[in-house]
Amino acid sequence: MTRMRCAAATTMLVTIAAGTPVVAQEKVVSLYVGYTAGGGYDVYGRIVARYMGAHLPGNPTIVVQNMPGAGSVRLANWLYSVAPKDGTAFGIVARGVAFDTLLGLPGASYDATKFNWIGSANNEVSVCVAWHTSGITSFEQTKEKEMIVGGTGGSADTDQFPKVFNGVLGTKYKMVVGYPGGNDINLAMERGEVQGRCGWSWSSVKSTQPEWLRSKKINVLVQLSLEKHPDLPDVPLIMDLAQTPLQKGVFQLVFARQVLGRPFLAPPGMPADRVANLRKAFADTMQDKELLAEAERAKLEITPVSGEALQKVVADAYAMPPEIIKKTAELLKD
Incomplete structure (x- = not known):
């Protein structure tokens, strides 16, 4: 038993020394849902959680946690300022979260362009x-x-x-x-x-x-x-x-x-290799035959959008003409 523990410790040290992302060593990754259980975002979050771990290095278990509040702005604020930046925490939020700071809506204390957008399960109508x-x-x-x-x-x-x-x-x-x-x-x-x-x-x-x-x-x-x-x-x-x-x-x-559909995102400031791990794992999950079969049974649309594409949609929105942004912001004020 002692020899096995020593071997495991040595393997861990070698792995860390080799620069393998933390995601590869973690056995638990948390996926946060910005709404209560039972709704559409929760349903998509849970089906992704069931299959995505198999596509991440180390095959971690993904545990779903609900963090509702303010149309998922509460979760977005938490991911931006508090969540660990090592790839062990990411979330699914309202697609409108990406535009709140652009439109000056109260309660949003994040820069949406700095989130690491991981991907969307569908292009929504x-x-x-x-x-x-x-x-x-x-x-x-x-x-x-x-x-x-x-x-x-x-x-x-x-x-x-x-x-x-x-x-x-x-x-x-x-x-x-x-x-x-x-x-x-x-x-x-x-x-x-x-x-x-x-x-x-x-x-x-x-x-x-x-x-x-x-x-x-x-x-x-x-x-x-x-x-x-x-x-x-x-x-x-x-x-x-x-x-x-x-x-x-x-x-x-x-x-x-609507292009963001059911968007998954991770905190800003993460190492590039860990962002790449999450994006690749998400993309692979969207092609997982077992997930697709379950989604078909549940009548869930799977029309995935890549993390890179989401990042561009957000950046393009912030580059819209000022008069359009101003008028939209005025309409959305309470």
């Missing part, structure tokens, strides 16, 4: 839906009739998208904010507290509430992305509703986040 008892069946009706929707706070799509619609298109969305996660908004719809949800990922709708679609419990009003989803050919696309160059520019900035 979101939707606005109305509960079947609301009497609202089209997006045009929301310009004439108030519609109460639930929000999770901060950079969440559920809070930001209705504000943009009200400011740009004159809709009459009224928000009830502070729900811990999307699943809580769904329960609120069932209880009659709110009439709908705006900024709900279509992939999440299909995977978590297929019965609502089958039984027509919800009406899909509009799709929110730069391009239409093939599932929704007859649902209007928000980009087609812009009537001026300024309106189109605002929509382009706001909905650029």
